[in-house]
Structures are given as structure tokens and as C-alpha cells.
Amino acid sequence: MTQRLEPNQIRIVPLGGLGEIGMNCFALEQEGGIVVVDCGAAFADDDVGIDVWHPDFSWLLAQRERVLGIFLTHGHEDHVGALPYMLSELDVPVWGPPHALGIAKKRLLEHRFGPGELDLREAHAGREYEVGPFTVEPVRVAHSIVEASALHVRTAAGSILHTGDFNFDPDPPDGEPTDEARLSALGDQGISLLLSDSTNIDVPVRQGSERDVGRALEELVAAAPARVVIAMFASNVQRLILLGAIAQRTQRKLCLFGRSLETQCAVAREIGRLSWPSDLLVSSEQAASVPRERLLVLAGGTQAERNSALKRLSLGQHPRLVLGEEDTVIFSSRIIPGNDRPVFVMMNDLLRQGVVLKTRFSDPSVHTSGHAGRSEQGRMIQLCRPNCFLPVHGTLHHLLRHEELARELGVPETAVVENGTPIVCDGRKLWKNSPVRHGRVAIAVGGEELSSGTHQRRVELGRMGIAFVSLALGRDDRLAAPPAVRTRGVPLVDNDDVALRAVAKEIARALETFRGGRGLALVEYVRRAARRKLEDLSGTRPIVEVETIALN
Ligand SMILES: [Zn+2]
Ligand SMILES: [Zn+2]
Structure with a gap:
């Protein structure tokens, strides 16, 4: 359970995107409730039939009655892609730019949400939106997508500014550059906490527009x-x-x-x-x-x-x-x-x-990144002049380098946390709470969740292959027929009758001397014997599944 908040404190609970690239999602909490900022997915980088990953929402769902809604910064998958999974558990409104909502809506309809079930509310740059005790104002930022926004949020601990994904391209094709005048004015009014995109901290200056x-x-x-x-x-x-x-x-x-x-x-x-x-x-x-x-x-x-x-x-x-x-x-x-x-x-x-x-x-020149390079990240910090700084959207390496930059530029209070570690802010200071449940959930091609056990078995199947052994057992567990062995993905054994017979023979021989009991003990004994022989033949240790059929 997370610690109680004082009336002048806010808590950021990062559920995705901190310590990794992708899956951006954090909860912003104060006494009167929680607003979720972005709800992103990450694409699978392995080859075991995973479609996407989304953040583990358990912590959020455990306090579902306090969640007031979700605010989107822009329509990229790493910011909206997990909405179908969160909204299937949580019935809350979603605010965002029309473009992000358009993308989100298409995704949600694909996931069989009815149009009537969706509470999508347009949020435009320069206007303010009340979400429980929070007042949120989107501020236009340039990015590789249209209608990207930073979020300025008035909270119990003063104003916070979350940059979303941004750059300072002065002349983007959609004609909407980052609203520097507004950021600077907000900086003048005082910003308690800046959360800023760390992706390209290793790029000194973004190349080309x-x-x-x-x-x-x-x-x-x-x-x-x-x-x-x-x-x-x-x-x-x-x-x-x-x-x-x-x-x-x-x-x-x-x-x-x-x-x-x-x-x-x-x-x-x-x-x-x-x-x-x-x-x-x-x-x-x-x-x-x-x-x-x-x-x-x-x-x-x-x-x-x-x-x-x-x-x-x-x-x-x-x-x-x-x-x-x-x-x-x-x-x-x-x-x-x-x-x-x-x-x-x-x-x-x-x-x-x-x-x-x-x-x-x-x-x-045929490509440029949509994310701010180091010089633009520095400019953002100088426009906002925050009391406190928390780098977001990056691996731990990116976050630490970005923190270093903020310190160089004179931000008095900075911190780095990864997913699952809440951070509390009172407007002047930052401190960490003990970690909450977090992680990532695999969605298989086909749309269903893969438990970590099933995911692990898929990985093992790919790594080691599998052998099936069937034993027909007569009276006293004696073999009524030679063992049947089949393999999948085992080198030098798959479809090789000689090798398969050698494994079957080895199992039969082992069973002749087996005196260890019945049931599970016998199955385990056979599994080991089969595995030893398969390792001899193939150099790999496949998964072995043993099935017994009692004939008497
Ligand atoms: Zn983006
Ligand atoms: Zn992003």
C-alpha cells in the first residue's frame, strides 16, 4: 500500500516508459484523486508470437474508485496503444487532442468496444480542463505527429509541466511549432516540477528538420x-x-x-x-x-x-x-x-x-527524429525553470544523462526513478516511496494475454525444442509396446527413425531396471532417461513430455 499524501503533496507513480523506451504511462496523484497520463504499448522485440506489451495496471486497478480519467499527450502507439487494455478494466473518460482520440477510437473499436461505451473528450491546446482537483492545459509542442501536446497541470504541489514528446522545429509541416511563448509564460508563473522526454539525450543537436x-x-x-x-x-x-x-x-x-x-x-x-x-x-x-x-x-x-x-x-x-x-x-x-x-x-x-x-x-537527410536532442532538452529546462526535475521517456541511461543536464542548468532538485517507484513532490523537494507492483503484460497475436508461465514455456520451446514420449503400460507397469517418441525442433533427431528408435530403446532399457514406484516417480524417471539420450544424440536438452496409458 502506498503512503498517505499530505494536502500539499502530489505523487507520480510511473507504470511504464521509465527505464525503457515504449509503454509510457504514469499516474499523477493527490488527495482528491488520480489522473493517468498516457497509456502506451510497446512492440514485441522477441519472436514468440507476442503482439504487444502493455504496463501492468494492478496498482491502479487496486484503487480504481480514485481514478478520475486518462489524459493523452499525442497519438503515438507508445502513448495510446494500451488504452483498450486499461479501459476494459476501468470505465473512465479519456481526454486528448482530436488526432490522438481518432487513433484511440479506431483501436478501441477494433477491440470490440461499442461506440456508446467510449467517453472520449477533445482537449485543445490553450484551453483548461478540470479533472477532479487537477486543472490541465495542453500546450502545443512540435513532434513527428500532429497535435502533440505538453501538459501543464495545476496541482496541490503547484504547477507541473509534462513535455510529452517534443522538439523545437521552428517550421513543422503542419504549421504548429512548439508554443515557446506559452512555456516561457508558465515558467514565469513558476513551475514546481518538470517531467521531460529523455529519448535523444545522446544526440547533441537534432539533425535537420x-x-x-x-x-x-x-x-x-x-x-x-x-x-x-x-x-x-x-x-x-x-x-x-x-x-x-x-x-x-x-x-x-x-x-x-x-x-x-x-x-x-x-x-x-x-x-x-x-x-x-x-x-x-x-x-x-x-x-x-x-x-x-x-x-x-x-x-x-x-x-x-x-x-x-x-x-x-x-x-x-x-x-x-x-x-x-x-x-x-x-x-x-x-x-x-x-x-x-x-x-x-x-x-x-x-x-x-x-x-x-x-x-x-x-x-x-532522408530521416530526422521527432524527439528533442540535448540542446532542445536544455532549452525546455531553461524555458520552464522548474524547482524540481524528473526525466521521463527513456532507458535508465537516458534518464541519468538527462538528470545530469538539468543539474548543469541549475535545477536545484532532481531525481531519477524507474517504473514502479513512486516519487512524491511538495513543490520544492522530491522523495521516493517504496515500489508498487509493476511490470509488463504480454498480449499474444490473437489478442489474449499470455501469462508469464506461458510466455516462459514459449521461450523454452524455441530455445530447446520438445520431445513427446508415450508409454503403453500393462500389468505391473511393464511396457505393453515399445515406447513411442516424437520430437519437434531437436537437431539430428526430428524425423530420424534411427535416432528416435535409439531414444525409445534407451527408455525401454531404463524401465527394465526401474524399481522406484509408480505414477509420477515413473514419469520423472522416464523423462530423465529420455533427456539424457536426446542430449547425447543432439547436444541439446529438449523439454520432454511423458504420457502413460494404462492398458489393464
Ligand atoms: Zn511520440
Ligand atoms: Zn513516445
């Missing part, structure tokens, strides 16, 4: 002799705005490959953020019939996700389009750490299709 990326892409598209495929993060609406204009200026038809891109474009068009003429887009079915030099394809799958449009194009297995000589593929993206291998495999496959490949390595 979105418009620079647009210029680089336009040059490449204009010079390309045949089809151009631009691989991009679907949620980068700023870049979508530019690419629509580039398609028009280079007299190409625009074609979207990938469900996320379709969703993102549909939402952005609904809220008036993409004003594309109706004849600009062609459907993917029509793509192959557009003259090659007149087609610009936008494709998802920059991280080589299985079944993504780009992955299928790389293998020549896309049902709508096969790329070939003179076609160009541009990776307007970066490789997320950990994905290097699959992405390079995909690049190789694309090259084998004969395409011309352009990436950040050959053309550094």
Missing part, C-alpha cells in the same frame, strides 16, 4: 526513373503532409501500402490535417496499372515486421506489386536498436529484386 527531409525526399523522387517506394513510420503525419505535396509536384499518384498507414491517413484526413485532392490517391489494387514513373508508394514495415508491406515487397510476395529494375526504395526511417539484423536481411532481399536502395546511410 522535417522540411529538410521533405526537400531530400523530393530530390530523390524527382530524379527516380521508375516507381518509388518510401518506407516510413505510419504515424509520422508531418511527413505524410509533405509526401502528399511531393507526389503532386512530381506528378505521381500516391498509393498506401499497409494497414497502419491507411488508418493514420484516414484519421488525419477526418480531422482535416491531410487535405489531399481526391484524385491523388490510387488504391493498392490499381498500383500495378499506374505507369511506373507516375507511382509513389508509401509503405509500412521499416523494421521488417513480419507480414508488413515492405517485408512482402522485399520477398517479391506482395499480392499487388512486384518491384524490379530501376524502381527505387527509400528508407525514410531509422533502425530501432535491436532490429538491425532483420532490417539488413530485408534490405538484402530488396537489392536482390534489383531495386535502387536509398537509406540514411547513403542519404543522411
